[in-house]
Amino acid sequence: MPLAAGLASCNTDGCLDNQNALPKAGLFSSSTGKAITLNNIEISGVGAPGDSILVTAGTTVGEVYLPMRSTKHSTSWRFCYTQQGLEGIEDIVTFDYDSEPYFASADCGAMYNYRIRRCTTTYNLIDSVVVADSLITNVDLLRIKIYIRTATTPPETDE
Amino acid sequence: MNKAKVIIATVLAMLVLVSASGREKRRISPVETQATQTQAINETANDTSRINAKRRAAAGMTFVNDNGFTVYVDTITGDEWIDSTVISRVPKMEYPLFHALSVGVNVWDPMMRAFGQHHGIADAWVELSLHNRYKPIFEIGLGTAKDKPSGMNFTYRSPLGVFFKIGANYNLFFNSNPDYSLFAGVRYGFAPFSFAVDDVTVNSSYWGETATFNIPSQRVTAGWFEFNLGLRVKLWGPISAGWTFRYKQILHESKAPYGKPWYIPGYGTRMAVGGSFSIIYTIPLNHLNKPKDEDVVNIDDGTAVPTPLPQQQISSDQ
Numbered sequence: 001m002p003l004a005a006g007l008a009s010c011n012t013d014g015c016l017d018n019q020n021a022l023p024k025a026g027l028f029s030s031s032t033g034k035a036i037t038l039n040n041i042e043i044s045g046v047g048a049p050g051d052s053i054l055v056t057a058g059t060t061v062g063e064v065y066l067p068m069r070s071t072k073h074s075t076s077w078r079f080c081y082t083q084q085g086l087e088g089i090e091d092i093v094t095f096d097y098d099s100e101p102y103f104a105s106a107d108c109g110a111m112y113n114y115r116i117r118r119c120t121t122t123y124n125l126i127d128s129v130v131v132a133d134s135l136i137t138n139v140d141l142l143r144i145k146i147y148i149r150t151a152t153t154p155p156e157t158d159e
Numbered sequence: 160m161n162k163a164k165v166i167i168a169t170v171l172a173m174l175v176l177v178s179a180s181g182r183e184k185r186r187i188s189p190v191e192t193q194a195t196q197t198q199a200i201n202e203t204a205n206d207t208s209r210i211n212a213k214r215r216a217a218a219g220m221t222f223v224n225d226n227g228f229t230v231y232v233d234t235i236t237g238d239e240w241i242d243s244t245v246i247s248r249v250p251k252m253e254y255p256l257f258h259a260l261s262v263g264v265n266v267w268d269p270m271m272r273a274f275g276q277h278h279g280i281a282d283a284w285v286e287l288s289l290h291n292r293y294k295p296i297f298e299i300g301l302g303t304a305k306d307k308p309s310g311m312n313f314t315y316r317s318p319l320g321v322f323f324k325i326g327a328n329y330n331l332f333f334n335s336n337p338d339y340s341l342f343a344g345v346r347y348g349f350a351p352f353s354f355a356v357d358d359v360t361v362n363s364s365y366w367g368e369t370a371t372f373n374i375p376s377q378r379v380t381a382g383w384f385e386f387n388l389g390l391r392v393k394l395w396g397p398i399s400a401g402w403t404f405r406y407k408q409i410l411h412e413s414k415a416p417y418g419k420p421w422y423i424p425g426y427g428t429r430m431a432v433g434g435s436f437s438i439i440y441t442i443p444l445n446h447l448n449k450p451k452d453e454d455v456v457n458i459d460d461g462t463a464v465p466t467p468l469p470q471q472q473i474s475s476d477q
Binding site: 020045048049052054067069070071099100101102103104105106109110111112 | 308311312313315356359361363365366367368369370372373374375417418419421428429
């Protein structure tokens with residue numbers, strides 16, 4: 001069940017940022033370096049209750065919030081590719097971090113900030129993962145860039 | 160031949176006559192006539208400044224009024240007027256240097272607590288009135304906070320802390336009745352205090368996890384600027400009441416590792432505007448001042464008598 005919308009829309013009238021420290025990740029093409037959107041990818045947390053899915057296949061996604069586990073110091077995310085010919089291929093991205101208690105404001109509340117110590121990934125279709133800012137706060141910024149190998153259509157020739 | 164001599168003589172005679180009549184035409188009329196003597200007087204007859212100057216010289220009676228202006232008195236008509244060349248001077252202070260000492264208690268926070276506010280205690284201040292115009296002020300107070308906002312995931316706690324403010328007010332009605340004043344003022348506030356955030360609950364609906372923790376106590380200091388606009392009215396005897404509108408801006412605060420404080424004693428919550436309501440006791444300080452100068456005559460008390468200045472007395476005698 002997709003919960004991304006619920007996670008992203010946690011603002012109140014007085015809080016201009018998020019009410020939780022949510023790392024926002026963006027998908028990028030490893031060949032062009034530009035932001036891309038995919039609709040044949042399924043994202044879910046490793047160990048999530050009921051194997052709940054964060055982003056279901058068929059949903060167009062370019063950016064996604066990947067909530068950290070507040071009771072652990074490591075969170076893993078599974079990226080499954082559902083495009084024809086790529087079934088069964090997946091990548092696992094793991095973040096190791098420290099949790100830091102933080103009082104943002106009376107309107108945004110108190111929360112954990114997460115300082116990412118290490119990021120590891122498999123490289124089936126993911127080319128690389130870049131953590132632009134290791135401190136994850138409730139400020140709504142893109143801090144993680146996931147570069148995916150994308151197929152490039154060869155230019156048509158007039159023969 | 161004789162005829163020619165006659166003609167020549169006639170021409171010469173005419174030339175002599177013409178030249179003689181020309182000299183008479185160049186004669187200038189006398190400068191000093193009755194008309195020229197009165198011309199300047201007539202042209203300046205309506206010049207008010209000259210008229211007033213003449214009247215002042217003729218009057219010979221002056222005295223200094225309570226505002227420090229020289230008042231000229233027309234001894235014939237009894238009219239009085241002030242020398243307009245000094246009218247733009249800063250008016251003299253109506254009230255003495257050490258005018259009064261006021262002590263006030265700000266009861267805004269206790270009143271607001273009665274209506275559900277969860278922060279603030281009270282503060283007291285002392286203000287010295289100089290000429291009923293400049294009023295340096297010092298404030299000291301206590302503040303505390305304990306609040307769990309509805310719908311939020313924390314309990315904010317700030318134990319009792321002290322704060323100080325120093326500044327000054329400027330009474331816009333400084334030469335009016337001191338029982339009523341409209342003033343603008345500035346303050347610098349400073350507060351060392353600590354705060355903690357307890358019972359923080361972080362829910363993750365996706366992971367189905369709930370974390371509970373406390374943010375440890377942090378000791379910080381903060382300084383701020385205030386611009387005040389206020390009103391003060393006498394209630395009874397030495398007791399008066401004062402309302403103040405405050406615009407506040409934090410100037411500096413020490414960095415806290417676990418987030419900024421929500422409440423600062425003396426500043427309040429992080430709102431830029433606030434208010435205060437004080438009950439004030441005023442002590443007159445007239446006994447600290449030198450007696451009034453004898454030359455200054457108060458024309459309002461009914462005992463004032465215009466006093467001619469010595470040189471004016473002489474000129475009037477002439």
